[in-house]
Amino acid sequence: MQELFQIIRSEVIGAWRFRWVAMIVAWLACLGGWIFVISMPDIYEARARVFVDADSRLAAVVGEVGASPSVSSRVFVVRQAMLGLPQLERVARETDLDLRARTDAEREALLNSLRERVGIRTGRTAESKNLYSITFSDRDREMAISVVQTLLDTFVEDVLKLKEAGVEEVEGYLEEQLEHYTGLLTEAESALAEFKKRNVGLLPGESGGIFERLQAEMDALQALRVDLRIEEDRRNELRRQLSSETPNLPPGSESAGGVVAPSTPTESAIAQLETRRSALLLSYTERHPDVLAIDEQLVQLYETRRREQQALLNSGSGMEGVANASNPVYQSSQIALNEASVKIAGLRSQVAQRETAVRRLNGQIETIPEIEAEFTKLTRDYAQYQSLYDELLEQKERERMSTVGDDRDVVSFNVVEPATSTLEPVAPMRGFLLLVVLVVGIGAGGGAAYLFHLFNPVFIDVGSLRRVTMRPVLGIVSKTWLERGRAVRRLDMSSFTVAGVGLFAAFVCMVLLQDYAVDLMQQIRFELAS
Numbered sequence: 066m067q068e069l070f071q072i073i074r075s076e077v078i079g080a081w082r083f084r085w086v087a088m089i090v091a092w093l094a095c096l097g098g099w100i101f102v103i104s105m106p107d108i109y110e111a112r113a114r115v116f117v118d119a120d121s122r123l124a125a126v127v128g129e130v131g132a133s134p135s136v137s138s139r140v141f142v143v144r145q146a147m148l149g150l151p152q153l154e155r156v157a158r159e160t161d162l163d164l165r166a167r168t169d170a171e172r173e174a175l176l177n178s179l180r181e182r183v184g185i186r187t188g189r190t191a192e193s194k195n196l197y198s199i200t201f202s203d204r205d206r207e208m209a210i211s212v213v214q215t216l217l218d219t220f221v222e223d224v225l226k227l228k229e230a231g232v233e234e235v236e237g238y239l240e241e242q243l244e245h246y247t248g249l250l251t252e253a254e255s256a257l258a259e260f261k262k263r264n265v266g267l268l269p270g271e272s273g274g275i276f277e278r279l280q281a282e283m284d285a286l287q288a289l290r291v292d293l294r295i296e297e298d299r300r301n302e303l304r305r306q307l308s309s310e311t312p313n314l315p316p317g318s319e320s321a322g323g324v325v326a327p328s329t330p331t332e333s334a335i336a337q338l339e340t341r342r343s344a345l346l347l348s349y350t351e352r353h354p355d356v357l358a359i360d361e362q363l364v365q366l367y368e369t370r371r372r373e374q375q376a377l378l379n380s381g382s383g384m385e386g387v388a389n390a391s392n393p394v395y396q397s398s399q400i401a402l403n404e405a406s407v408k409i410a411g412l413r414s415q416v417a418q419r420e421t422a423v424r425r426l427n428g429q430i431e432t433i434p435e436i437e438a439e440f441t442k443l444t445r446d447y448a449q450y451q452s453l454y455d456e457l458l459e460q461k462e463r464e465r466m467s468t469v470g471d472d473r474d475v476v477s478f479n480v481v482e483p484a485t486s487t488l489e490p491v492a493p494m495r496g497f498l499l500l501v502v503l504v505v506g507i508g509a510g511g512g513a514a515y516l517f518h519l520f521n522p523v524f525i526d527v528g529s530l531r532r533v534t535m536r537p538v539l540g541i542v543s544k545t546w547l548e549r550g551r552a553v554r555r556l557d558m559s560s561f562t563v564a565g566v567g568l569f570a571a572f573v574c575m576v577l578l579q580d581y582a583v584d585l586m587q588q589i590r591f592e593l594a595s
Contacts, residue, residue: 075525076518083517088564091510095568098502099575103582104590105498107490110202111209113217114482117197147199148180152219160211183216196481206486213484221480239461246454253447260443264436279426286419293412300405307398331370333396334403338363341407354418358410362403495579503572 153176157163166172184200199216203209342359349356524530527538575582
């Protein structure tokens with residue numbers, strides 16, 4: 066840190082050798098800058114305040130069927146209404162601003178400059194959001210006031226035209242929106258209908274989505290498997306009972322018991338199954354699983370009966386053999402066994418159907434969620450368009466039934482403060498600019514002195530000599546001032562001090578007499594122009 070301070074000190078001392086160069090440059094820069102600041106023309110700002118209700122009839126209708134306009138959008142609407150090309154051309158023509166332009170390029174530049182210099186701002190609070198300030202700056206005070214007043218007059222005329230066409234504009238807006246949403250609603254209906262056609266049987270219904278249906282099928286399959294297992298156990302028990310019984314009673318037991326069997330157990334089972342088949346055909350077709358199961362059982366029983374009859378014929382027993390097959394326990398067990406077999410066949414068919422349904426739903430488990438999501442999106446879009454369409458219809462009916470009056474104004478306009486301007490110019494800020502010129506001038510002088518030092522370097526102290534030569538310094542010889550030299554040095558410092566004080570005194574005079582200097586500069590400019 067100490068070394069850095071020494072380097073800075075040596076550089077400052079080196080630049081101090083050219084202090085008169087710095088003073089001359091500072092004076093020249095300050096004089097030139099001050100003359101430029103004084104010669105700058107005064108800028109006057111005209112201001113007007115107006116109340117523009119951009120949330121009136123048309124904006125209210127837009128707000129009812131959509132989002133309410135933001136502050137920035139309201140400012141944009143008012144700015145476009147005031148600063149359109151026709152309005153700017155009229156302002157330039159009525160205020161004689163167009164006389165400043167001689168060519169088309171100058172005229173276009175004039176209109177662009179006019180648009181950029183017009184400021185439109187609104188209040189930041191909710192109470193002042195519709196209160197707008199219109200400003201315009203120009204070197205001619207009367208011209209600035211005239212431009213703002215002409216802008217207001219032009220805007221008032223446009224507002225009156227909008228009021229006359231307010232009803233038609235509102236109705237036209239509603240018709241346009243109705244036509245737009247009608248097209249969207251038709252497209253949504255077509256897309257939804259086409260989607261339903263492509264995915265028949267895959268859409269979520271009253272029974273729920275894919276997972277609910279899969280769970281229902283699995284629950285039903287589990288219940289059928291339980292019923293099948295119960296029936297199989299019952300059939301096995303009946304088979305065990307049949308194996309312990311004989312089909313025919315011993316000879317003479319019919320008379321003792323008084324029981325005569327007119328037919329064999331096979332005949333009884335066939336008759337019972339045929340009766341049940343006839344009853345099922347009253348409700349189902351021949352392809353029903355229960356009917357098919359009975360048909361299979363009947364085929365087996367028909368074959369059994371044929372074998373029994375053939376055995377009786379071969380034994381020569383005839384009707385007597387049929388009568389011998391008269392054990393009632395055996396007959397009832399055989400009938401129950403046949404019924405159990407038929408029921409088992411039906412349950413197996415139902416289990417197979419449920420298993421097929423479960424496999425099909427498992428195969429669709431990857432695609433069904435996408436289909437359901439797309440179906441939900443299409444349904445939501447359709448409902449949204451339908452709601453907006455109904456809202457527009459209701460709004461149109463209200464507009465038709467309402468009375469045409471003040472509430473139908475598209476824009477409400479009221480001048481709160483007419484175009485005025487202060488007597489004092491708003492720009493340039495000459496006092497501040499004069500100070501800036503002084504600071505810049507002093508900086509320019511210091512920079513010039515340092516540049517001269519860089520181009521004419523000297524060794525200021527022992528340290529700088531040692532750093533450059535990289536050799537040890539044994540000692541230094543002090544400078545001794547003679548009386549004449551001291552007098553010259555005092556005169557030089559006094560003159561430099563007077564020049565510096567004079568620079569600051571000139572700055573103070575420029576600040577205090579700037580108005581007089583401005584008037585003098587304008588007179589000089591006028592004489593030169595004439």
